[in-house]
Amino acid sequence: MPAAHPHHLHLAQDAYLKPLLEGIELPAFVADRPVYPALLESIISQQLSVRVADVIHGRFLALFNDGLPHPDQLLALPTEALRSVGLSSQKANYLRNAAEFALTRGLEPERIHAMTDDEVVAYLTQIKGVGRWTAEMILMFVLNRPDVFPVDDLVIRQAMVRLYGVEAQGRSLRLRLTEIAQQWKPYRTYACQYLWRWKDTV
Structure with a gap:
């Protein structure tokens, strides 16, 4: 550097x-990463090693025809399908919570980028399964905020x-x-x- x-x-x-x-x-820094898929990946990664999280995340994406977990498609998946890729029932519910939030409240880049760091944390932690640490990782690695x-x-x-x-x-x-x-x-x-x-x- x-x-x-x-x-x-x-x-x-x-x-x-x-x-x-x-x-x-x-x-x-990787610019312009979408918040919604990154949030799902962060939820999947909670309390897992990087290697295990990467494997489960790859299997999760393979559940979708285009490899993109669209909120409506994710909500339509049965718990058994999500558990079949290595997710716990709790994490499956957390992923659904994020998808529901994306549909009803919105996770569009323009909405999130307009928020301060504290506002992003307060907004994302309304999702059950998303704590402060997960929101901070989104700030650092998705929104590229320099002072987290x-x-x-x-x-x-x-x-x-x-x-x-x-x-x-x-x-x-x-x-x-x-x-x-x-x-x-x-x-x-x-x-x-x-x-x-x-x-x-x-």
């Missing part, structure tokens, strides 16, 4: 984070505890990590990407 990039220059002011910036290259800090992400927590030597626990840990991340504004999404990739190497 070129040192002249604004986020690189800003984050390099953090002495703990600076070595990560010098040794890790971030992938380019998913403090409840387990890998981010583990990485920050190790990198910064944080010894707090529980609520105190959450507050301390949030405090550390303040210095990364307005590029907390980028900082988290470095932490995720660094944690994979240690």
Whole structure:
């Protein structure tokens, strides 16, 4: 990543984070991903390894003739069909909730992109099965918002505890990590990407 990039220059002011910036290259952001299919993929991925989630997601898409889980088609599928690809009954219901929400409330890009980060979280978490973490992943990886800090992400927590030597626990840990991340504004999404990739190497 070129040192002249604004986020690189800003984050390099953090002495703990600076070595990560010098040794890790971030992938380019993927522009204009539709929110609805990405939300379904996020629900499927909840509490699963990347490998298992990818397999189940591929099987899920294969249930649809064009590989696209249109909301009305998803709602028409019986639970048995969804379970046959490896989904639990609970996740099948969560996917249906998202499809129903897409039809009745709307997940069109122009609607979502017009919202602030907090508004996106409040809007998406109305869907049963979509919590704050899932909404934050949509903000980071679908909407490409640059300043999101998913403090409840387990890998981010583990990485920050190790990198910064944080010894707090529980609520105190959450507050301390949030405090550390303040210095990364307005590029907390980028900082988290470095932490995720660094944690994979240690």
